[in-house]
Amino acid sequence: MKYLLLFISHIAIGIIGFAIGIYTLPILTAPTSPSSAVIEKMSANSMYHTVFVRDLTDSDAFHWGEGDISIGRKHISFKGKLAPGPDYRLYLSPKFVETEADFKRLKSQMVLVGDVKTFDNFVVNVPESVNPSNYQAVIVWCETFGEFITAAKYQ
DSSP states (O other): OHHHHHHHHHHHHHHHHHHHHHHHHHHHHOOOOOOHHHHHHHHTTOSEEEEEOSOOTTOBTTBOEEEEEEEOSSEEEEEEEEOOOSSEEEEEESSOOOSHHHHHHHGGGSEEEEEEOOSEEEEEEOOTTOOGGGOSEEEEEETTTTEEEEEEEOO
């Protein structure tokens, strides 16, 4: 019985340690976030401005974003905070979504803009082939775990 309890306790600690590692590794390896001054400069020429809010349907304590987001022809800039996590991607969508199911259903109609590597402010370059005016919403998605993080409608 003693060995069984030791085995179970070690497995539990291993699982907890692994989960903590997955959560903290992106924080430890994230590049330096752009400053507020850089974000303000990038957003000055933006075509659209909107806000990420925490209280979306599939946002929760571990998957959220809040702050101002500006969508321009060359850059999408964000001044705010995202819940830390691995492998975040920024998408433009033809329709606003706030659930994982809706994201997965519409993903083939969305365009991947780029990777989000910082959690306090970010700037993502918009590929030349992408026209943000052809879309209505901006979405942050965790590709590795298939988790909805946040979204905002901009037109």
